[in-house]
Amino acid sequence: MAERATRPAPLTGLTVVEISAFVAAPLGGMTLAQLGAEVIRIDPIGGNIDHSRWPVTQEGNSIYWASLNKDKKSITLDLKSEEGQAIASEIIASAGTLITNLPARGWLSYENLSRRRPDLVMLRLTGNHDGSPAVDYTVNASSGFPAVTGSDGTPVNHALPAWDVAAGLYIATGVLAAELERRCSGQGQEIKIALSDVMLATVGNLGYIAEIQTNGKSRGPLGNALYGAYGQSFATEDGREVMVVAISNRQWRSLGDATGLSEKLAMIGPMLDVDLTTEGGRFEARDAIDAVLRPWFARRTAEEATKLLADAGVLQGVFRTFEQLVNEDARCTTDNPLFTEIDQPGVGRVLAPRSPLAFQDTVLSNARPAPHLGENTDDVLASVLGKSAGDIDRLRSRGVLSS
The missing domain is CATH 3.40.50.10540 (Crotonobetainyl-coa:carnitine coa-transferase; domain 1)
Known part of the structure; x- marks a missing residue:
């Protein structure tokens, strides 16, 4: 060629x-x-x-x-x-x-x-x-x-x-x-x-104006939770914070597979009467999901947790300072x-x-x-x-x- x-x-x-x-x-x-x-x-x-x-x-x-x-x-x-x-x-x-x-x-x-x-x-x-x-x-x-x-x-x-x-x-x-x-x-x-x-x-363009005109009220602060879907930050054993996002059903299943918590996570839906196969359902159940996942992260370092999550196809990222970005992230190199x-x-x-x-x-x-x-x-x-x-x-x- x-x-x-x-x-x-x-x-x-x-x-x-x-x-x-x-x-x-x-x-x-x-x-x-x-x-x-x-x-x-x-x-x-x-x-x-x-x-x-x-x-x-x-x-x-x-x-x-x-x-x-x-x-x-x-x-x-x-x-x-x-x-x-x-x-x-x-x-x-x-x-x-x-x-x-x-x-x-x-x-x-x-x-x-x-x-x-x-x-x-x-x-x-x-x-x-x-x-x-x-x-x-x-x-x-x-x-x-x-x-x-x-x-x-x-x-x-x-x-x-x-x-x-x-x-x-x-x-x-x-x-x-x-x-x-x-x-x-x-x-x-x-x-x-x-x-x-x-x-x-x-x-x-992101729908915030139409949301007010349609629903009549504004959403409140959510910390690091993801509005309308599942996302949250978790503290790890070494004092770092990891952000996890599971938007699609495949990503949601992968999160359960990576943590070995699929069965416990599945129990949340019937208990709270929400459908965890939907983004809205996972958002409504976010506090219960967080409670199940937090101990898993607390027993692992950020490096260990992100490797397991990445290998399973879970969207994740470690919170970094600018200094940590420059010193740790391979993407910020030649x-x-x-x-x-x-x-x-x-x-x-x-x-x-x-x-x-x-x-x-x-x-x-x-x-x-x-x-x-x-x-x-x-x-x-x-x-x-x-x-x-x-x-x-x-x-x-x-x-x-x-x-």
Whole structure:
């Protein structure tokens, strides 16, 4: 059989400018960069508000910033000056695509930028659909999820910036959709996305809004139980916690086989008058099921329990801290093609993921370090705008570029 020919990364040839901060927009830009786009991040001299965001190294370098800006180019300009704004506008016009979460006014408005590039594709992220500000943790507070997280009814605003992450992926999707439309019609457009709308769409798409309108009440917190099916966490002999999920009937039978408790588990149905062959029945009987299973886990280490469960085909996972993830989980190593070890300036040698997408015939590059702030300023001004060394020196002497 002839060997398959490999193709360049799918977004090779696409250039995107990013003027942003925090999580969602930088993640959207990095997602495109990891698929082959040239992404040029423009920051004010000294960095945007997220340039020193925690976590940081002992020297104060932002691990966060480096992690969200891999595979990009970085330039800095005095964006408060008319000359700096004009240079940024020229770069945006040359690229033809812009991602930003900055306000839609003045030089950065679509109306202004599209005068230079009529077919400009520009995606702007806002907090709320009316343009008012919001961040992930204020959006999440209103989502309903904190009220059903935990076990005692106290709202828990979890640490995962879920809406930022989802918005970042929507940003990449929106840019690609507009790029496809432009290639068909020759026309550009402004795309708007609100962080709170990402939350609302997700809550609606998962059925939570319709559940309230249909059933008239909200579910309460369940700890680590799985709503509407069977799932629970169990303490093991060595002080760890294992999460177990049995959704299908096959998985339910496998849980009984792995633990040797099939007969005892089967007795629960007639005692409680529930049908354990249904997800709803297992959910209703969850407390009794938990009571039967907990001693089995308490007599075994997490490693012993998960091996027996995995061998039987039971869905399971050990709860880990970030430290335990890095030190214990084989998936978080270079044995997984997702990861590459890179030398990140200002941070050190670290594991870095590339795009998790795996294409059959397209080769995606391994992760590449984030640039240091402003690293590519001179190169971009020369290659994109044709500025000479003398031009660049004069811009630097006037404070438009960092010295």
